[in-house]
Amino acid sequence: MFRYYLKLGTLSIRANPMLSALMVAAIAVGIGACMTIFTVRHVMSGNPIESKNDQLYHVQVDNWNPDDPYDEPDGAPVQVTYVDAKALFDAGRAFRQTTSFKTSRVVQPDGEDARPYQEDARATTADFFPMFEVPFLYGAAWDRSSDETQDHVVVLSRELNEKLYGGEDSVGRTLMLNDAAYRVSGVLDTWNPVPKYYDVNNNPFEAPAQLFLPFSLAIASGFDNNGNTSCWKPIEEGSGREGFLASECIWIQMWVELQNASAKQDYMDFLNAYVEEQKLLGRFPRPLNNHLRTPEEWMKYNEVVDEDVDVLLGLAILFLVVCLLNTIGLLLAKAMRRAKDTSLRRALGASRAELFKQHVIEAGMIGVAGGALGVVMTWFGLRGIENIFIEYEFIQHLVRMDWSMVALAVVLAIASALGAALYPTWRTCNITPASHLRLQ
Amino acid sequence: MEFGPIWRAMMRNKGGYLLIALQIAVTMAVMVNAFAIMQERSKKMSRPSGIDDANTFSLVSVSFNPELDAKTLVQEDLDLLRGLPGVANAVETNSFPLRQGGWSEGLHREPGVGKSVSSSAIYFVDEHGLDTFALNLVDGQNFAPDQVSWDSDSPDFWPATVIVTQALAEDLFPEHEGSYVGKTFWFNDENPANIVGVVERMQAPWPTWTGIERSMLVPLRRESEFARYVIRTEPGYRDELMVQAEELLSGSNKDRIIRGLGSAEEARKLSYLGDAAMIKILSFIILLLTAITGLGIVGLASFSVARRTRQIGIRRALGATKPAIVRYFMLENFLVSSVGVIAGGVLAVGLNIVMVQAFALTPLAWYVIPVAMIVLWVVGQVAVAGPARRASGISPAIATRSI
Numbered sequence: 001m002f003r004y005y006l007k008l009g010t011l012s013i014r015a016n017p018m019l020s021a022l023m024v025a026a027i028a029v030g031i032g033a034c035m036t037i038f039t040v041r042h043v044m045s046g047n048p049i050e051s052k053n054d055q056l057y058h059v060q061v062d063n064w065n066p067d068d069p070y071d072e073p074d075g076a077p078v079q080v081t082y083v084d085a086k087a088l089f090d091a092g093r094a095f096r097q098t099t100s101f102k103t104s105r106v107v108q109p110d111g112e113d114a115r116p117y118q119e120d121a122r123a124t125t126a127d128f129f130p131m132f133e134v135p136f137l138y139g140a141a142w143d144r145s146s147d148e149t150q151d152h153v154v155v156l157s158r159e160l161n162e163k164l165y166g167g168e169d170s171v172g173r174t175l176m177l178n179d180a181a182y183r184v185s186g187v188l189d190t191w192n193p194v195p196k197y198y199d200v201n202n203n204p205f206e207a208p209a210q211l212f213l214p215f216s217l218a219i220a221s222g223f224d225n226n227g228n229t230s231c232w233k234p235i236e237e238g239s240g241r242e243g244f245l246a247s248e249c250i251w252i253q254m255w256v257e258l259q260n261a262s263a264k265q266d267y268m269d270f271l272n273a274y275v276e277e278q279k280l281l282g283r284f285p286r287p288l289n290n291h292l293r294t295p296e297e298w299m300k301y302n303e304v305v306d307e308d309v310d311v312l313l314g315l316a317i318l319f320l321v322v323c324l325l326n327t328i329g330l331l332l333a334k335a336m337r338r339a340k341d342t343s344l345r346r347a348l349g350a351s352r353a354e355l356f357k358q359h360v361i362e363a364g365m366i367g368v369a370g371g372a373l374g375v376v377m378t379w380f381g382l383r384g385i386e387n388i389f390i391e392y393e394f395i396q397h398l399v400r401m402d403w404s405m406v407a408l409a410v411v412l413a414i415a416s417a418l419g420a421a422l423y424p425t426w427r428t429c430n431i432t433p434a435s436h437l438r439l440q
Numbered sequence: 441m442e443f444g445p446i447w448r449a450m451m452r453n454k455g456g457y458l459l460i461a462l463q464i465a466v467t468m469a470v471m472v473n474a475f476a477i478m479q480e481r482s483k484k485m486s487r488p489s490g491i492d493d494a495n496t497f498s499l500v501s502v503s504f505n506p507e508l509d510a511k512t513l514v515q516e517d518l519d520l521l522r523g524l525p526g527v528a529n530a531v532e533t534n535s536f537p538l539r540q541g542g543w544s545e546g547l548h549r550e551p552g553v554g555k556s557v558s559s560s561a562i563y564f565v566d567e568h569g570l571d572t573f574a575l576n577l578v579d580g581q582n583f584a585p586d587q588v589s590w591d592s593d594s595p596d597f598w599p600a601t602v603i604v605t606q607a608l609a610e611d612l613f614p615e616h617e618g619s620y621v622g623k624t625f626w627f628n629d630e631n632p633a634n635i636v637g638v639v640e641r642m643q644a645p646w647p648t649w650t651g652i653e654r655s656m657l658v659p660l661r662r663e664s665e666f667a668r669y670v671i672r673t674e675p676g677y678r679d680e681l682m683v684q685a686e687e688l689l690s691g692s693n694k695d696r697i698i699r700g701l702g703s704a705e706e707a708r709k710l711s712y713l714g715d716a717a718m719i720k721i722l723s724f725i726i727l728l729l730t731a732i733t734g735l736g737i738v739g740l741a742s743f744s745v746a747r748r749t750r751q752i753g754i755r756r757a758l759g760a761t762k763p764a765i766v767r768y769f770m771l772e773n774f775l776v777s778s779v780g781v782i783a784g785g786v787l788a789v790g791l792n793i794v795m796v797q798a799f800a801l802t803p804l805a806w807y808v809i810p811v812a813m814i815v816l817w818v819v820g821q822v823a824v825a826g827p828a829r830r831a832s833g834i835s836p837a838i839a840t841r842s843i
Contacts, residue, residue, distance in 0.1 A: 022739050026732055033725065067554035068546075106504035106697055116697050118502055178504040224666060232546070233553055234628035237597055307799050308718055311477065314795070315725060318470045322729055325463035326736035332456050333743035384724075388717045391710055427455065 001354070002361070009362035012338070019334065020366065023327050027370025027413055027420075030323030032377025033316045035409045039382060041313055042405060043398050044205070044305045047296050048193035049132060052257075056131060057264065058298045059088065059254040061275055062289035065232040069286070076289045077230070078201055078302065079250040082219070089125065093270045094256035095263065096131045099215055100124035101252050102202050102227035107211075108176040109164055119160060120226070121211035122199075123218030129155070129186075131257050132198055137161075139171035139186030142214060150220050154182040155212040161187040177211070180221075188212075194397050197295045199253050200302045202227035205394050225251045248283075256292070268292060324420045331363065331424040339431055346433035359425040360418060367417025371410035378409055446772050457776050460740060464780025464816055467733045469787035472812045473795060474722040476804035481715040487652075489537040489708065490605070490641035492574035495528070495673045496704040497682050498536060503665045505695035510663045511590060513693065520688055521669060522568075526677035527685075531572040532661065534564050535645045536670050536704060538711040542645030547612060548626040558611045558625075560604070561644030561655035569657050570603065572672050573642060578606065580621035580637035587636075588659040598631035599660050605642050607653035609635065647711040668700070678703060730815075734823040741769060741827035745834075752831050753838030762832040769828035770821060777820040781813040788812070 013020040047053060061084055062076040070077040080088075085099040103123050108116040128134070129141040138161075142153040154175060161170055170184045195204035222241055231249035239246070258264045271290045278284045293301060335342075342355065350358075382399040389395035450457050501517060503510070514532050521530040535542035543564075546556030563569065566588045570577060583601060591597045604612075609620040616623065623635050644655045673681045682701060690698045709716075745752070752765060792804045 019739055019743075022735055026736070029728060029732060033728070065553065065555075068556065104502075106502060108504070116504065118697060118699055179506060224664070234630060237630065306714070308714060311795065311799050311801075312718075312721060315470055315474055315722070318466055318791075319725060319729060322463055322466050322470065323732055325459055325466065326732055329456060329459040329463065329736060330739050330743075332459065333740050333747075336453075336456070337743060337747055385717075385721070388720050389713060392713055423455070 001357070005358045005361040006365070008358055009365045012334075012362055013365065016334065019330055023330050023366050024369045024373060026323040026326045026330075027367065027417055028373035028377050030320035031370060031374030031409055031413045031416070032381050033319045034313075034412070035374065035378040035405060036381030036385065037309065037313045037316045038408075039378065039401050039405045040385065040398055041305060041309050043194060043400060044309060045299075046194060047197070047299070048195070049197060049295050052131075052133065053294050053296050055257050055259055056295055057256050057258060057267075057292035058295070059256055059271070060289075060291040060293070061271060061284070062286045063248055063250070063278075063284050064286055066285035068232070070230075070232075074289060076291055077250045079228070079230070080252050080254050081248055081250050082245045082252060085252040085254055088254060088271075088274065091270070091274070094267055095259050096127040096257035097255070098125045098128040098131055099252050099254045100128060100199070101215075101218070101225050102199060102209070103218060103223045104226050105177040105211055105213070105223075107160075107164070108179070110176075119210040120207075121213060121223075122209035123213055123215045123223055125215050127257070128198075128212070131255060132193075134191055135189035137187045137189040138169040139184070141212075142185045146214050147216055150217040151214060152180060152182045152217065153185045153214060155186045155188060156184060157188050157208065157210045158190050160210040177213075182213070192397065195299060195304050197299055198255060199227070200299060200304055201253065204299070204302070204304045205398065207394060219245070227251065258292075264292060320416065324416055327366075327417070327420040328423055331421055332427065335359070335424040335428045338428075342428055342431045343433055346431065352429045355429050356425055359421060359428055363417050363421030363425070364414060367414035368410070370417055371413025374413045375406050375409045378405070442768060442771060443775070446768065447775060450772065450775065456740070457779075460737065460776050461780040461783065463733055463736060464777055464820070465784035465787050467729050468781055468784025468812050468816055469791045470729055471726050471815075472784075472788035472804060472808050473791050474726050475808055475812070476792065477801060478719050478722050479805070479808075480802050481718050484647075485712045485715050487643070488641060489643045489704070490573070490575060490639070491537055491704060492672055493704045493708055495675055495678050496536070496573075496670060497673075497678055497685075498539075498668060498670045498700065498702060498704070498707075499682075499686060499689070499698055500700035501667045501669070501689060501696050501698055503693075503696035506665075508665070508693075508695050510665060510667070511661075513696070514661070514667050516692065517667070517669065517689055518568075520692060521671055521685060524681060524684060524688065526674050526681050528574075528672045528674055529568050529572040530669055530671040531565050531568045532667050533569065533670055534562070534662075534668060536563070536573070536707070537643035537645060537655075538647055538704075538708050539645040540647065540707075540711055544644070545627060548628070549612065551626045551629045551632070553628050558608065558654065559651060560608050561646075561649075561651075563642075563655060563657050564660045564662060565657050566659065566661060569659075570637075570639070572670055574672060575642055576640040577603075578638055578640050579619055580635065582637060583657075583659040588661065590661045590663060597660070598627045598633065599658060600632065600634055601636045601659060602633045603637035603639060603657040604635055605639055605653060605655050607641070608656060609638055611651075611654055647715075665696075730819055733816075734819050737773065737820055737823035738826060741773065741824045742830075745769070745827045745831040748831075749834055749838060750841075752834045753836055756834060756836035757839040765832040765834075766825075766828045769824055769831055773820045773824040774817070777817050781816050784816070785809050785813065 060076040063081060064070040064077050069075060089097055089099050101123050103121045104118050105121045106116050106118050125147045126141050126144045137158055141155060146153055161167060170187060173184050175182045175184055192208060196208060229249055229251040233248040235247045236243045258267050272288060275284050275288060275290060382401060386395050386399045518530055518532060521527060543562040544559055545562055547558045547560060549557050567583045567585050570582045587601050589599055612625050613623055620635050620638050624632050626632050642655050644652045671685060686698050686701050788809060795801050796803050
């Protein structure tokens with residue numbers, strides 16, 4: 001019977017080509033609108049380090065103003081001071097730990113007439129790479145010992161290595177940055193986590209740094225912080241760079257890797273003990289307010305997904321609702337128009353269940369067609385979004401459709417079509433045999 | 441008129457008509473709320489920045505030679521820039537309105553570091569700042585050259601005089617009447633600041649900040665390897681001067697690079713990229729939605745005409761004129777649309793309340809609702825016109841035929 005119903009469905013769809021096209025188009029447009037926004041949201045709310053989500057923790061300690069919390073009502077600061085970053089890193093109480101900040105360097109390529117240019121850099125520690133599973137194409141990160149000895153070593157992104165050395169293995173070569181010579185210790189493979197979860201304070205949707213250098217070296221050489229710096233307590237007048245490093249200004253991101261729940265508890269105890277000890281020195285005037293947050297919690301806490309996306313998603317869902325109401329109306333009209341055929345079939349012995357099957361199969365066909373066209377519409381929708389945001393270079397990473405989104409689009413389309421078919425089908429099944437066989 | 445019979449006929453097939461009415465209602469709810477958001481965004485985008493957007497551009501010098509003296513370099517650069525024909529004025533500063541990156545400070549009415557009473561964006565400038573940004577000084581005066589001081593890169597020192605925006609002055613001293621010149625506030629427990637001038641308007645660098653109108657000029661220059669220049673040109677010279685200025689500075693010193701060349705207009709565009717995108721996406725949604733609903737009405741009306749071919753023929757045979765048939769379908773659609781837009785009005789307000797609570801949007805303006813009602817009535821009438829005309833073309837002879 002299934003094939004027969006498929007045939008009946010095809011005939012019925014062909015009998016009203018305009019109307020069927022309208023139904024398919026309505027479903028496709030509704031699905032396209034929803035899935036376009038949902039795809040963007042899916043990418044923005046993704047967790048690129050899901051596999052280690054229960055081992056990585058962002059560190060927050062509350063060194064803020066006693067009279068004015070960092071974030072109402074009692075949010076702790078989202079970055080740490082240099083004093084705390086150094087103390088917590090040097091204590092080395094986690095399995096792995098990293099402190100980092102966003103900076104930049106001027107790259108001076110070899111050759112007389114090569115023009116120098118500025119690149120984004122991240123000052124960080126050796127553990128950064130294994131913690132965040134950063135892939136290497138050549139070489140490796142610097143040794144942990146370089147974190148202390150302030151060695152002039154650098155890790156390049158794949159892109160920069162391409163630009164500087166034509167993509168060849170550049171490990172061991174010397175690179176001039178701001179008139180200082182660095183040894184290349186490694187070259188990354190393509191690595192572009194979206195969102196940039198390890199530093200969501202400074203735009204979570206931007207390309208990662210092109211250069212990675214030791215944190216200790218950056219501090220000793222006075223590299224500028226290109227990310228956010230927030231202060232609540234004035235820095236001692238005339239104290240210069242030293243005073244800034246000793247201040248209560250926050251500007252460093254700190255992460256630790258803790259392998260299990262008990263390690264996490266131990267680390268939390270350690271943090272609390274550290275803050276209590278600092279309180280004795282007159283720091284940390286606020287109540288104890290330390291947090292260890294997983295990448296997922298951290299991104300939620302910082303509301304990485306733009307609110308506009310949620311507004312649009314809500315409106316897109318209502319848009320789909322309108323498209324479905326449209327489809328229900330059209331299916332109903334069609335069913336009523338076919339009342340005569342239906343009642344004839346009933347009179348000839350078709351049971352309600354059979355009629356139900358027939359109509360559901362027909363609706364399913366419209367759903368499949370709408371879904372397929374909906375995927376195409378989504379693709380166009382995403383190109384549209386990309387085009388609207390053309391000045392924002394990173395947009396291309398936010399409008400990527402993966403197979404899960406394609407599958408969801410088709411499933412949603414079929415479910416929508418079947419849902420839309422319910423009421424018209426019910427009305428059809430209630431047509432009594434032979435009632436419509438009389439003359440009008 | 442024929443309201444009675446039309447209404448009674450509709451009541452016999454409630455399901456179908458209810459569906460269209462519901463579709464119109466949801467369409468209206470989405471339309472109205474999308475439009476309210478568009479209005480909010482376009483209002484936000486049209487706020488003046490206070491500076492001469494059309495004739496201002498900026499570039500950055502980053503020196504990579506640690507030996508280079510920042511102070512000398514900045515002075516040389518400024519002399520070069522100010523000497524360029526067509527340049528109205530130039531200044532070295534940390535940011536400019538809508539650049540999306542800058543410096544902000546909490547401010548106090550009394551010395552101390554407790555809870556701040558206000559906050560402000562900070563623009564570090566010399567005495568050319570006021571003129572370069574083309575600000576409208578409404579009270580007091582500009583900095584004298586001897587009020588401008590130099591400091592290291594760290595924010596540990598604040599000069600004693602500032603120029604504030606009207607909005608900042610009002611926020612700092614809400615009770616005060618009359619001139620704000622001479623009033624004093626505090627950066628912290630050690631540094632008081634005396635207001636010497638008030639400008640009408642100068643926006644902060646962050647477009648989404650609620651305090652966007654609060655900013656101040658601070659007569660302080662910071663020694664850094666990093667120097668941002670803002671240049672205002674005579675009208676019409678901006679684009680050629682952008683190229684010239686970059687070449688001039690790149691050539692003048694090989695121990696630094698010039699980057700970040702861009703006009704204030706570009707920065708403004710980038711700042712409001714998300715808002716402009718919202719407007720585009722929402723207007724597209726409104727258009728598409730209206731089209732879908734319109735087409736749906738066409739489809740249903742065609743169906744209904746086809747189904748009632750015989751009745752229409754009978755009516756024609758009994759003496760109904762062509763206009764009477766057209767009128768029937770138009771009126772029928774009007775009734776359905778009316779139910780739809782009334783329900784839509786309620787839905788729209790409900791949805792708006794939900795959205796205002798969930799997303800902190802501004803509530804919609806009342807007149808959007810009647811406008812949307814009229815639009816949807818018109819859309820319905822236009823959509824139904826075609827099928828209605830076709831219905832009126834049905835021959836009375838149809839009545840005499842059986843099936």
